[in-house]
Amino acid sequence: MKAAFIRDYGGRDALEIGDYSDPIPEAGDVLVEIHAASINPIDWKMREGYLRSVFDFPLPHVLGRDLSGTVKAVGAEVTEFAPGDLVWGMGNPFRDGSHAEMIAIEAKLVAPKPDALSHVEAASLGVSGMTVIAALDRAAPVGSGDRILIHAGAGGVGSLAIGLAKKRGAHVITTASAANAEKLLELGADEVIDYRNTDFSTVVGELDIVFDTVGGQAHQKSKGVLKPGGKLAFVNTGPLPDGPDRDDIEVIDVRVPGGRANFDRMADLVAEGAITPWVETEMSLDRAREAYDLSQSGHARGKIVLTIR
Numbered sequence: 001m002k003a004a005f006i007r008d009y010g011g012r013d014a015l016e017i018g019d020y021s022d023p024i025p026e027a028g029d030v031l032v033e034i035h036a037a038s039i040n041p042i043d044w045k046m047r048e049g050y051l052r053s054v055f056d057f058p059l060p061h062v063l064g065r066d067l068s069g070t071v072k073a074v075g076a077e078v079t080e081f082a083p084g085d086l087v088w089g090m091g092n093p094f095r096d097g098s099h100a101e102m103i104a105i106e107a108k109l110v111a112p113k114p115d116a117l118s119h120v121e122a123a124s125l126g127v128s129g130m131t132v133i134a135a136l137d138r139a140a141p142v143g144s145g146d147r148i149l150i151h152a153g154a155g156g157v158g159s160l161a162i163g164l165a166k167k168r169g170a171h172v173i174t175t176a177s178a179a180n181a182e183k184l185l186e187l188g189a190d191e192v193i194d195y196r197n198t199d200f201s202t203v204v205g206e207l208d209i210v211f212d213t214v215g216g217q218a219h220q221k222s223k224g225v226l227k228p229g230g231k232l233a234f235v236n237t238g239p240l241p242d243g244p245d246r247d248d249i250e251v252i253d254v255r256v257p258g259g260r261a262n263f264d265r266m267a268d269l270v271a272e273g274a275i276t277p278w279v280e281t282e283m284s285l286d287r288a289r290e291a292y293d294l295s296q297s298g299h300a301r302g303k304i305v306l307t308i309r
């Protein structure tokens with residue numbers, strides 16, 4: 001099969017696009033023909049080897065987590081799927097991933113794809129959607145009347161978070177460059193702060209929730225804009241600076257869940273209109289290096305999806 005894979009860690013050239021051995025499903029697996037797979041920052045971070053202490057997979061290794069496709073075969077222990085079923089899901093990072101024509105994936109990690117989503121849309125939601133569910137549906141549940149600041153609203157995670165928070169009735173403030181403001185107002189933001197020209201910590205305060213997908217100084221300053229009892233939900237973006245802590249706020253390190261029940265929950269949120277895919281860029285698998293470059297630039301809009309078969 002064709003795949004985007006690494007033989008060793010490294011920069012752009014470490015990603016090879018070419019022939020790779022066909023996956024062989026184990027007893028609890030489904031073999032999925034992949035129609036679309038999205039790009040997440042974790043993919044180029046893994047390529048670079050930044051996460052090797054956490055995800056110690058054997059090389060060579062196919063990158064990619066999110067997928068949408070058709071079941072081609074099922075392992076001996078799998079009863080809930082049959083060839084021809086359309087599924088979406090998020091793969092196990094220790095095994096070969098989804099930037100490929102086929103994947104052998106644990107059946108418990110995929111779910112029936114919602115009919116309302118195309119394969120491209122479904123593939124776009126995996127890691128980003130799961131992160132938003134973990135943060136704003138669970139760890140820091142956003143509700144009516146909450147004032148929330150969502151960092152990096154133009155990103156894969158931030159853009160979905162805006163939609164969910166708006167649907168829940170919150171007042172949504174987000175940071176983005178000016179060029180993205182109009183789109184984010186369309187997605188449901190009430191206020192967009194141009195982070196290149198305005199320090200958000202000087203213009204907002206007394207917030208209920210901050211969702212931080214930027215890290216660094218933005219993380220530290222976010223603590224200062226919460227009201228007592230407020231919540232700072234953040235995802236891993238790299239090392240965080242030391243700084244004064246507050247004991248009257250909750251700081252929550254959001255971990256991304258996966259698995260069928262969570263994808264079923266996401267399907268409900270999609271049906272409710274609380275999670276709406278925003279795919280800005282589609283590229284063929286042959287252009288995976290370009291797609292990784294765009295993600296690594298730190299300035300992709302919405303999601304980048306590889307169209308595969």
Ligand SMILES: NC(=O)c1ccc[n+]([C@@H]2O[C@H](COP(=O)([O-])OP(=O)(O)OC[C@H]3O[C@@H](n4cnc5c(N)ncnc54)[C@H](OP(=O)(O)O)[C@@H]3O)[C@@H](O)[C@H]2O)c1
Pocket residue numbers: 040041042127128131151152153154155156157158175176177178180195213214218235236237254255256295298299300301302
């Ligand atoms: N649990 C986890 O560990 C977990 C889960 C998911 C994501 N993450 C991490 O979270 C980060 C974001 O993920 P993502 O998928 O949303 O990334 P992404 O789609 O690549 O985000 C790109 C967006 O970030 C915006 N941006 C960059 N710097 C900014 C700043 N200082 N302030 C405001 N916006 C800024 C850019 O907007 P402009 O072009 O307008 O600058 C761009 O639209 C990544 O580091 C990712 O690895 C971690």
